[in-house]
Structures are given as C-alpha cells and as structure tokens.
Amino acid sequence: MSEQPTRIGILTGGGDCPGLNAVIRAVVKSASKRGWETLGILGGFEGLLTPLNYRLLDYKQMDGLLILGGTILGTSNRGRFAAKTGHGNVKSISQGILDEAKANFQELGLRALICVGGDGSLTIAQQLFEYGIPVVGVPKTIDNDLEATVITFGFDSAVACATDALDRLHTTAASHNRVMILEVMGRYAGWIASHAGISGGGDIILIPEIPFRYEKICEKIADRERQGRHFTLVVAAEGAREAQGGFVTKTASEANREARLGGIGEVLAAEIQKRTGKETRVCVLGHLQRGGGPTTFDRLLCTRFGVNAVNLVADAKYGYMVALKPPDTTAVKITDAIGRLRTVPVDGDIVRTARSLGISFGD
Numbered sequence: 001m002s003e004q005p006t007r008i009g010i011l012t013g014g015g016d017c018p019g020l021n022a023v024i025r026a027v028v029k030s031a032s033k034r035g036w037e038t039l040g041i042l043g044g045f046e047g048l049l050t051p052l053n054y055r056l057l058d059y060k061q062m063d064g065l066l067i068l069g070g071t072i073l074g075t076s077n078r079g080r081f082a083a084k085t086g087h088g089n090v091k092s093i094s095q096g097i098l099d100e101a102k103a104n105f106q107e108l109g110l111r112a113l114i115c116v117g118g119d120g121s122l123t124i125a126q127q128l129f130e131y132g133i134p135v136v137g138v139p140k141t142i143d144n145d146l147e148a149t150v151i152t153f154g155f156d157s158a159v160a161c162a163t164d165a166l167d168r169l170h171t172t173a174a175s176h177n178r179v180m181i182l183e184v185m186g187r188y189a190g191w192i193a194s195h196a197g198i199s200g201g202g203d204i205i206l207i208p209e210i211p212f213r214y215e216k217i218c219e220k221i222a223d224r225e226r227q228g229r230h231f232t233l234v235v236a237a238e239g240a241r242e243a244q245g246g247f248v249t250k251t252a253s254e255a256n257r258e259a260r261l262g263g264i265g266e267v268l269a270a271e272i273q274k275r276t277g278k279e280t281r282v283c284v285l286g287h288l289q290r291g292g293g294p295t296t297f298d299r300l301l302c303t304r305f306g307v308n309a310v311n312l313v314a315d316a317k318y319g320y321m322v323a324l325k326p327p328d329t330t331a332v333k334i335t336d337a338i339g340r341l342r343t344v345p346v347d348g349d350i351v352r353t354a355r356s357l358g359i360s361f362g363d
C-alpha cells in the first residue's frame with residue numbers, strides 16, 4: 001500500500017493562452033479517477049509563497065472549462081519567482097524563496113506539483129525540482145518556441161486567430177489597393193507568423209529567423225503591382241528585424257521580466273509607404289491571440305497533456321514534462337525543453353513550402 005499523499009497541486013505560470021483551463025480540467029478529472037484531490041495554486045508560482053493562495057478543485061466544477069479561455073487559477077510572469085530577465089538570461093531563485101515554497105508545499109501535503117508554463121515557468125519548475133519539490137511540467141506557449149515537444153498547446157489557437165485576421169485583412173487590403181501589415185506575437189520565434197502567413201495567404205512573411213531587407217520587400221510589392229495585384233499582405237512577427245538591425249521593443253527590459261517586443265509593424269509601414277508610395281496600414285493583433293477558447297486541436301492536446309501529467313505523477317516521474325511526439329504523448333526531461341529557443345528552421349519544410357508558393361521572406 002502506498003502511503004504517498006493523495007493530493008496534488010497544479011499552477012499556471014507566465015502569459016496565459018487558450019487551453020490552460022482544458023489542462024486543469026483534464027488533470028482534475030483524471031486525478032479524481034485515481035481518488036486524488038487537486039489543489040489549484042492561485043496567481044502562478046506566487047500562490048506558493050506565504051500567505052498561501054490556493055483552492056480545492058472539485059471535478060464537478062470542471063464543467064465548461066474545456067472551452068473557456070484564460071486560466072481559472074490566474075497567472076503571472078513577474079514577481080519574486082521570475083527566473084528569466086531577458087533573452088536567454090536565467091536568474092537563480094533565491095534560497096529564501098525556495099525554502100518558503102518547499103515548506104508550503106509540504107504544509108499542503110502535496111504529492112507533486114504540476115506546473116503548466118513556457119520556458120520561463122518551466123525554468124522555475126526545474127529549480128523547484130532541483131530543490132526537492134516533485135514537479136511535472138506541461139508545455140504551454142502560443143510562441144511554440146519550446147524544445148523537446150513538436151508543439152506547445154496554445155499555438156494552434158493563436159495561429160487560428162492570426163489566420164482569421166489575415167482573411168479579414170485580405171478583403172480590405174484588396175478593396176483599397178493597400179499594403180496591409182499584420183503584426184503577430186511569437187517573441188523571438190516566427191512560428192505564428194510563418195504558419196498563419198501561409199494559411200492566411202500572406203505575400204510577405206517576416207520572421208526573426210530570417211532578417212529582412214527593405215529593398216527585397218519593396219521588390220515583392222512591385223512585382224505584384226506588375227502582375228496587376230495592387231495589394232499586398234505582410235505578416236510580421238513581433239521579433240522580425242532588419243538585417244543588421246535590432247529588435248523593436250515597447251519597453252527596455254524591466255527588472256525581473258523580459259523586454260516587451262512590439263512596434264515592428266509601424267516601423268515597416270512607415271518605410272514601405274515612403275519607399276513604394278503605396279498606402280500602408282498596420283494591424284497589431286496583440287493579446288487577441290492569447291484570449292478566447294482553444295481550437296479543437298488544442299482542446300485535444302490539452303486533454304492529452306493533462307491526463308499524461310497525472311500519469312507521470314503516478315509513476316513518480318518527476319523533473320519531466322509531457323510532450324507531443326506524434327502519434328503519442330511522451331515524457332521528456334524539463335531540462336531538455338528549457339534554456340534554448342526552438343526557432344523556425346530557415347531551410348525547413350515550412351519556409352520551403354512558403355518560398356515555393358512565391359511568398360517572400362524579405363531576404
């Protein structure tokens with residue numbers, strides 16, 4: 001007979017995204033099938049610190065969560081736990097915070113803590129694990145920039161949102177013979193821009209992995225003009241940058257958090273309009289990509305991830321993260337997923353497919 005606690009904890013860290021509640025639901029339901037109780041730690045990792053902030057999650061309260069956007073547990077990407085302060089910089093969590101979190105974890109009588117998050121949150125989770133807290137990770141981020149899983153949940157929903165935006169921008173761009181720029185999220189990776197750009201019929205896709213040149217962008221626009229196509233759809237990742245140029249940011253890196261990218265759309269619009277004389281407009285999609293419910297693909301992925309995270313706890317496979325390795329979900333070490341960015345391969349299938357269609361990357 002196992003004398004291990006029959007209570008687990010779950011928290012959501014970092015930026016929210018569609019599907020967080022679907023993971024919570026799957027965890028609570030499958031834990032309850034095992035006769036375990038689930039505590040939801042509120043407000044991200046901060047809820048683990050004194051005064052403890054949590055609530056019991058009853059499986060009967062999970063109705064409707066499959067499709068609900070956001071996270072019922074709340075989340076945070078700043079505060080005392082922030083383990084990433086800039087692009088790739090990892091900060092160690094202080095001994096005092098680790099002690100407090102561990103003591104509170106024990107006080108709650110938890111068997112394990114399921115941490116749902118992206119690179120920053122999983123970097124925190126790994127430090128908790130190394131400090132003796134049994135942790136299991138679930139990979140979340142619309143940016144899709146985590147290693148060791150072919151996809152993170154939230155990404156498909158963000159791409160669907162960006163593709164829908166492109167469909168809408170297409171008709172207004174065509175009606176007005178304009179250059180229309182859609183700025184999408186993704187931080188230092190061009191996954192959302194490249195996937196939505198192809199799915200939404202973009203003409204130019206600008207991603208951080210392929211620095212652009214204005215001459216090349218304008219050549220493509222001129223080319224389309226010659227073919228009688230008097231409008232052009234540009235999809236720009238927020239991390240897109242000119243060759244030899246830097247990232248465009250809204251704010252410099254603040255203490256305890258990463259720099260906020262954003263503004264490349266406006267920069268591009270001004271330069272394109274100046275160089276081509278064509279009326280150019282920008283749409284910054286922003287947090288619409290993070291709001292709302294998950295797509296069907298994400299609902300299924302979140303459910304598989306949640307159930308398998310509970311299985312990892314049952315198997316005492318701590319320090320691991322659930323991952324998708326089609327056709328199955330699998331377990332990978334959290335350390336295999338964090339600390340480096342998974343970016344769009346510049347000679348991979350996505351970029352080659354786009355180029356074969358005549359889509360320009362501005363290079």
Ligand code: F6P
Nearest residue numbers: 015141142143185186187260261
């Ligand atoms: O990592 C997810 C993400 O949405 C990025 O794509 C974006 O750069 C960032 O978070 C925005 O963060 P915030 O919600 O703090 O503005």
